[in-house]
Amino acid sequence: MKIQAFQAQGLRNLNDTTLVPHGNVNIIYGDNAQGKTNLLEGMWLFTGLRSFRGAKDNEIISKDGRFCKLELDFFASGREQKAKMVISDTKKAQLNGVDLKSASALAGSFCAVVFSPVHLALIKDGPAVRRKFIDSALCQAKPSYAALLTKYSRALSQRNALLHDARFHSQLFDMIDMWNAELCSAGAQIMALRSKYLIRLGEQAREIYSGISGGKETLDISYLPSFEYDEASVISCFEQALKNSLSEDMRCGSTTVGPHRDNFEILVDGLSARKFGSQGQQRSCVLALKLAEASLLSKITGEQPVALLDDVMSELDAGRQDYLLNRMTDWQVFITCCDPHPILRLAGGSCFEMTGGVLQQSTLL
Template identity: 40%
Template sequence: MYIKRIDLKNFRNYKELDIELGKGVNIFYGQNAQGKTNIIESIYMASTGKSHRTQKDMELIRWNSEDAKIRIDYQKKEEEKIEIYLNKSLKKQIKKNGVRLFKIGELIGNLNTVIFSPDHMKIIKEGPAERRRFVDIILSQVKPGYYYNLVQYLRTLEQRNNLLEEARTNSGILKTIDIWNEQLADFGARLIKARQDFICDICCMAADIHKKISNGKETLVIKYNSSIKYHSNSEKEIKENFIIALENHINADMGRSVTHKGPHRDDILFFINGTEVKTYSSQGQQRTTLLSLKIAELKYMKEETGELPVLLLDDVFSELDDERQKYLIEFIKDMQAIITCTNVEHLEKLMLEGSRTYKVESGMIVKD
């Protein structure tokens, strides 16, 4: 799929922007703080309904404006458009082809994107929440029902935790905990199963890529590390073991009014030649891991949906050495990529057949 047109009104520092994109590489270049990432952010909004860098939609509205609009036209089998309307005093409105969508779950999976910026090193370096988010966003885009199931799981988790809290003063209420355990395990087992399957798939793809980039020297392994133990990876076994784990940990859970076991506590681990990347690998190896992971993500989405997603590359070229840059460029030549960079040096390398460039200056696209 590819984006044809971006139309913004009062979005971040864009008063008005209406541009057409090419099917291939589109490079937004210019100095810092001009509005390059804002373009990526607007596309990401149309893809997921949320910004990749703030939880607060109000920050996206141009200062001194009351409302903002994003419209993205893209080509799948047919031409489609997503519109998002933000208003300081109204709820966010999302439309697809002019029809209002009431849930984020209805939006995700239409305009599919893979986003990659230096900030995504968090996936490798920081806590498990970043890694779970990474997996959840991909699966929400490609697996119908995943996002809905995730929302239901988190809702049930909150209700179970509320019950634990209430049980401190009213222990009789604990009689109903089995119902919550059952429900939590039901939604949770589906999440774990989907994530485990995904990690198996992406592990093979990422390992292949990593091997090539490291000239055959490094073997990357990715593992899903669940707080629930299972052997067969069947939903039934996961659910049964989940319920047992909840029962076994009831005292700890009650002590702090939190649920200690479940996919909200799971992690994804990366290993190179047997040692954990997060703790023991060099910066270079960590970057290669992320690059392999991101390219694998693209391949995975293509395999699952039959279409290549749109690749959003925010400032990544300056962080990659020549070898890795070459590898990435080789990969993107057959797809649509929206790329930002400050360093004009990179422009030349990225000028493939059909590439387009846009110079960004204080919230406007200007002529060179």
Template identity: 50%
Template sequence: MFVRKLTVNGFRNLHPTQFEPCEGVNILAGNNAQGKTNLLEACWLFTGARSFRGAKDREMVAFGEQCAKLALDFTANGRNQRADIRIEQRRSVTLNGVKLPSAARLAGTFCGVVFSPSHLSLIKDGPEGRRRFVDSAYCQLHPAYVGTLAEHAKILTQRNAFLRQASEQRTTYAEKMLSLWDHSLAVASARLTAARCRYIQKLQPLAAKIYDGLSGGREQLTLEWESVAYKEDASSAQIAANWANTFAAARAADLAAGFSTQGAHREDMIIRLDGVPARVYGSQGQQRSAVLALKLAEATLLQEISGEQPVAFLDDVMSELDVSRQDYILNHIEGWQVFITCCEPTAALRMNAGKVFEINGGRIVNIG
């Protein structure tokens, strides 16, 4: 899968232009605030996802303009395709001339993976982001998992609503009422736990291999899904039984707290480097490398299943990485189309092949 041409009009600070990258590594170099991330963002929108910066649609329309128009000529499944995005208050999209009901419907047609400095929160912040990473990656592989997540969220919300107003009721009565929810919550939680563990088992060897390459074989990355209900090789039925026991034991604590203190909504992915948690002990470069390894492993898994190589968008990935880690990125993401932004184009000189663009005040110039 690769971008052949991006046509931009009225998008952020970018001047109206046609941008034609190569099929390999593309370096987007320039000083701060010139439009490098804006250019990645414009391409990224064609994955159907929202902006990786969390921007609202209308914020992407250039100041003083009514609308932004983007067009992407790309090749997927060996076929040349074209998608058009028009952004006013919201996005409207056509694919090969046919209007789609929503921008999200582009998902699966043009596939990409993005790394941006904000993704470092995957290591640095709390477990919610790590659960979201695993859940959304699993949704890409198994779309039905969206419904599994929604079902779990619905039951949990009902149980929590009961717990909030149960404090006035007699404890024995309240505990009996809770037991009614616990069976369905245990089954729904087990589906989440089993899916997440399966995903981590697939992701782990790929992420470990990429991290091994990044660190020149000096450090080892391991992933573990931390769940009170999961022991190695447990079946879904065993996990559900474990959850049921856990919920039963936690009823008194849940009533005292007024919410569910145990469940799949408290699980976490533990990322370790040489056996110790990256969140606590990892250096800046190690944390950046670990996030990158997770993101590239996610894309590799997607590629194994869909048979198509996604496009990699790497925003400001080079800073804080030493030369050997930079070289690994430049030379070892073979066969993928890659876009890398950086302030210093010197890294590009060590690159095997590709194009270098300079972004200056929203203008894109091919410099090599």
């Protein structure tokens, strides 16, 4: 997957912009608030997903204009393709000259992975963020996984409602076995898939992290389920865990064990990255996880997603920057940064400077 050209008109603070990028590394540097992230955001919209900043459509339109028009020429599935998008009161998209039902129908045609400082939450925040990351990765890798999650969360809400209501109507307890069975059946499949996926993701992320850290540090992902289980008998272990926690569950009116309480720990040299990792290590971990996810997805789809790395350079030492600039050879990468110094280390690739919404080929190289 490669972007051949990107054009924007009326995109936030950007002037009419045309970017013809390099097939490998592209650096976009400039002071704060010049429009670097806006440019990445515009390209990201062609994944058919929502803005990685959580922006609403009308926030993307320049505050002085009434519409935003974007065009992307890209090479994917062995051919040159063209996507267009117009955001005004509505959002319309076209792929290779054909109008799409909605912009989200672009999903799967153009693929990208994005790192932005908000994604550091993957290390810094609680387990829910990590579960969401694994779940959305698994949903893309295995479409039937989404249905399993829905089945599980339905059974969980029913069981929780029952735990709550049975405090006042004890006869309702007769139904708990039914919800336990449903919860265990979907839950055991979720846990087995998560565990298998984490092994593959861990292998890939370890390799990437080793490259980032110049082979000096190791990354591991460890699965921390809410109860102990044995691979061969997940369902019966889950049933037993539900029995053991029943009085606690009744007391708090909710289910205290199961995959909705899973955690995943990210370890650097055997220590929790959340508790002991430096800023640079935490950044490197998130980067390795995101690139590993994309790399696994490319094995399934046969297409290597474009990497959009927003403000990833700060807090990385020269060796780590060197990896991003010169050794991510399989990827087309877009890296934004404030400090133009790292680009002096760039062997190939292209550099652009963003000033007040105007993008220009850099004169520094």
